[in-house]
Amino acid sequence: MDKQSNKGLLASVLRGSFLGHPYVVRNLPFVAFLSALGVLAIFWAHRAEQRARQISKLSAELSEVKSEYLEAKSTLMRMGTEGSVRQRAQTLGMIAPKKAPDRINKPQDDAE
Template identity: 30%
Template structure:
């Protein structure tokens, strides 16, 4: 395998001059643009009117972004609140279910029936048979 080396190809004077000219031209265009924006005589109604649709579009995008952010935050808060409500209702369901299970045990039913004067049977039920006459 060969070793990595840096090629030192020097550019010709013509190419260097062309590159320098293009760079200088770009710098000059940038300076002219900045001068036209910040100069008081150029900052006229024409420049404002020319860029007004773009500025309105950017402002509209900003408003849409802000409203979308508020909507997302409101939705997240709503989801969080509903999650807490679901947890609370789940706890209520579990406690009521446990209480109902306790109230429907045989001993609890016997205690409640005793207050009404009813008692649990101690002897098995009697089977009645009907004899058919022929």
């Protein structure tokens, strides 16, 4: 291409006169379709990044909640030991009996 045709092409683009060309008009629906696909691709990429951030945030929150659960579970296990129960009972003024409690048995009926 020579300089004259380049100037003519540039002037045609700047004036917008190429838009009236039959080839451009005939392919306009295809260009609109490609533009719509581009917009959709940008939209779904944005949604994917948003979901990834949300998943990352929820994963961090889940690990925090899991650690709180394990801490509460271990505390509960420690509080349930006999020594711990005895110690808390003594602070309330209760004394552990020296003798184990007697078992009361219900007499069984022969009719059963």
